[in-house]
Amino acid sequence: MNPSIKKLGEIAKKDTKTIIGLMSGTSLDGLDIALCEIHGAGPNTEIELKEFVTKPYTTENKKRLSAISSINETSMEEVCLLHSWLGNYHGQLINEALRDWEIAPSEVDCIASHGQTIYHLPKIQHRQENMPNATLQIGDSDHIARTTGILTIGDFRQKHTAAGGEGAPMVSFVDRLLYTHDSEERILLNIGGIANFTYLPARNNSQTQTITTDTGPGNTLIDMATRQYFSADYDKDGAIAKRGTVNRKALNALKADPYFKKPLPKTTGPELFNLKWVDRLLFKAGVADIKPEDLISTLSKLTAETIAETIELVLEKEAKPAVYISGGGIHNPVVRNWIDELLPEYPIKSFGEIGFDPDAKEAVLFAILANETLSGKGFSLDANDPDSPTINFGKISLPS
Numbered sequence: 001m002n003p004s005i006k007k008l009g010e011i012a013k014k015d016t017k018t019i020i021g022l023m024s025g026t027s028l029d030g031l032d033i034a035l036c037e038i039h040g041a042g043p044n045t046e047i048e049l050k051e052f053v054t055k056p057y058t059t060e061n062k063k064r065l066s067a068i069s070s071i072n073e074t075s076m077e078e079v080c081l082l083h084s085w086l087g088n089y090h091g092q093l094i095n096e097a098l099r100d101w102e103i104a105p106s107e108v109d110c111i112a113s114h115g116q117t118i119y120h121l122p123k124i125q126h127r128q129e130n131m132p133n134a135t136l137q138i139g140d141s142d143h144i145a146r147t148t149g150i151l152t153i154g155d156f157r158q159k160h161t162a163a164g165g166e167g168a169p170m171v172s173f174v175d176r177l178l179y180t181h182d183s184e185e186r187i188l189l190n191i192g193g194i195a196n197f198t199y200l201p202a203r204n205n206s207q208t209q210t211i212t213t214d215t216g217p218g219n220t221l222i223d224m225a226t227r228q229y230f231s232a233d234y235d236k237d238g239a240i241a242k243r244g245t246v247n248r249k250a251l252n253a254l255k256a257d258p259y260f261k262k263p264l265p266k267t268t269g270p271e272l273f274n275l276k277w278v279d280r281l282l283f284k285a286g287v288a289d290i291k292p293e294d295l296i297s298t299l300s301k302l303t304a305e306t307i308a309e310t311i312e313l314v315l316e317k318e319a320k321p322a323v324y325i326s327g328g329g330i331h332n333p334v335v336r337n338w339i340d341e342l343l344p345e346y347p348i349k350s351f352g353e354i355g356f357d358p359d360a361k362e363a364v365l366f367a368i369l370a371n372e373t374l375s376g377k378g379f380s381l382d383a384n385d386p387d388s389p390t391i392n393f394g395k396i397s398l399p400s
């Protein structure tokens with residue numbers, strides 16, 4: 001037997017594994033690295049987050065990545081180059097983190113890498129009847145495995161599209177596995193570049209179905225507008241939004257986009273939600289002359305209202321679930337307060353109360369998906385359909 005396959009088998013048999021989960025999200029702020037100790041698999045999975053860091057991208061690297069992310073026209077040369085380069089770069093950032101934590105690569109069983117989404121194209125976006133849902137992540141896992149010497153599993157979204165899904169949100173598989181509660185109804189809301197949530201009915205509630213969906217923009221439009229008009233990466237602590245005023249006419253023009261009326265579940269990305277989209281709709285509505293701080297305020301309100309309205313759409317019922325928030329948006333007090341105001345009957349809490357550091361949630365998600373691929377039984381594609389196929393996510397890259 002190939003010794004690398006033998007080692008893979010030995011890792012898969014371990015009761016407790018050390019897995020590094022990686023996420024590089026739409027905000028392009030850097031690489032989230034979560035060192036996890038994962039015990040068991042399936043419903044018996046137990047997770048301990050040992051270390052977490054976001055290794056920020058240099059300004060130059062950020063620029064290069066954002067120039068090919070969600071952009072309709074780029075060069076094949078750049079995509080080809082960055083696919084290999086990013087895998088290598090991520091490998092170097094992991095090596096750096098391991099040195100900082102004084103952990104030898106040999107102590108890590110596996111790396112679970114999301115890569116960088118450079119284009120996300122569900123059917124609702126491309127609208128070509130005979131073409132599948134499609135999504136593309138770069139940062140090749142063979143390069144990570146070679147740079148670190150650690151077994152790497154990557155490219156998690158393809159199996160989902162291959163099975164008919166949109167390739168996102170993947171978080172629901174783990175939310176269901178780890179955070180379904182016996183009696184508490186829960187919504188796990190992540191406010192990253194794009195916002196999404198999973199509704200988890202309590203186990204004692206057999207009536208209701210699990211639902212998972214993107215809601216629309218999270219931080220992405222706020223970040224883009226802050227970069228454009230205030231030369232800063234994001235609206236730190238919502239300071240600019242606080243100075244501005246929401247322009248209702250502009251907000252209504254943005255909310256009139258058909259995406260917000262499309263049936264659930266649905267996914268999206270900055271291919272749709274970008275500054276060109278904002279400019280076009282504001283121009284059409286005759287509010288293109290909006291003051292920059294009012295625009296930031298309006299975009300923050302757009303995030304809060306579309307999150308709240310999508311949640312309300314799903315949950316037209318008496319008992320209001322507890323909402324546990326994760327993702328960078330949790331640090332924006334303006335968005336946070338508006339969500340509180342818009343959902344007054346829902347107890348709104350930090351994901352930290354039932355899990356771990358809310359900034360680490362997506363990176364940990366990929367560690368758990370990898371653990372399941374190695375040692376579990378896989379995930380049911382549709383939690384609400386007992387006959388739906390079981391699938392395992394990710395491709396395996398051996399270091400040798």
Ligand SMILES: Nc1ncnc2c1ncn2[C@@H]1O[C@H](COP(=O)(O)OP(=O)(O)OP(=O)(O)O)[C@@H](O)[C@H]1O
Nearest residue numbers: 025026027192193194219234236237327328331332
């Ligand atoms: N102090 C803060 N004030 C306001 N916003 C903040 C603050 N800290 C973080 N953010 C927001 O969080 C963003 C980063 O969030 P996160 O890391 O969850 O995004 P991501 O992982 O790239 O997104 P996605 O989930 O879409 O992949 C920043 O770009 C910024 O918009």
Ligand SMILES: CC(=O)N[C@H]1[C@@H]2OC[C@@H](O2)[C@@H](O)[C@@H]1O[C@H](C)C(=O)O
Nearest residue numbers: 117120168169170171192194196362
């Ligand atoms: C295609 C893609 O990269 N989607 C991301 C993005 O960032 C947030 C939201 O849009 C979410 O649907 C997804 O990531 C998380 C980790 C997910 O799949 O659950």
